[in-house]
Amino acid sequence: MNRRDMMKLAALGAGGLMIPKHAYSFFMDPAFTKADFGPNFKWGVATAAYQIEGAYQEDGRGLSIWDTFSHKKKNIKTGENGDVACDFYHRYPEDIAMIKAMNMDVNRFSVSWPRIMPEGKGYSKQKGIDFYHRVIDRTLELA
Numbered sequence: 001m002n003r004r005d006m007m008k009l010a011a012l013g014a015g016g017l018m019i020p021k022h023a024y025s026f027f028m029d030p031a032f033t034k035a036d037f038g039p040n041f042k043w044g045v046a047t048a049a050y051q052i053e054g055a056y057q058e059d060g061r062g063l064s065i066w067d068t069f070s071h072k073k074k075n076i077k078t079g080e081n082g083d084v085a086c087d088f089y090h091r092y093p094e095d096i097a098m099i100k101a102m103n104m105d106v107n108r109f110s111v112s113w114p115r116i117m118p119e120g121k122g123y124s125k126q127k128g129i130d131f132y133h134r135v136i137d138r139t140l141e142l143a
Contacts, residue, residue, distance in 0.1 A: 044106025045099055050082045053112055055089030059127040062118030092135050100142040107139050 034043070050066045057063075070081035088095055099107050114120070115128035 042105040044104050044108060045102075046108040047088070047110065049110045049112035049115075050085070052086040052088040052095075053115075054083060054085040054087040056081075056083040058089065059115075059131070060118055060125045061112065061128065062114035062120065064112065064114045067114075089131065093138055096135070096138045096142060099139075109135065 034041075037043075050064060055061065056067060066082060070076050073079075086095070096107065111132060112128075115131065116124050118125055118128075
């Protein structure tokens with residue numbers, strides 16, 4: 001099995017629950033097109049807040065379990081963490097424009113709860129809520 005076939009199989013396994021059964025066979029055909037998925041298939045991107053947002057502790061964001069874990073010595077072999085990540089917190093307008101430029105139909109993103117509820121309970125942080133409103137508004141502007 002070559003590298004290309006291995007990647008196709010990995011994609012099939014990762015997205016198998018979302019792909020219609022009739023679409024499985026095209027993965028072995030390198031000439032497949034968007035039309036092979038059918039008219040109702042939605043193409044999209046997905047992200048996780050910790051992996052892209054960065055802006056760790058900015059605007060009152062609290063610590064997540066991943067912040068705590070990744071900052072402990074020897075937990076991450078290379079010492080990396082999500083403090084800056086892709087800096088989506090500051091660059092979301094350009095990042096969402098890239099999603100649009102790629103002709104994606106769906107933008108699935110997660111919410112960093114420590115950005116909304118810094119202490120994990122009690123009060124919510126308006127700056128965190130406002131950030132997600134801006135992300136949603138920008139996504140809808142480009143829809």
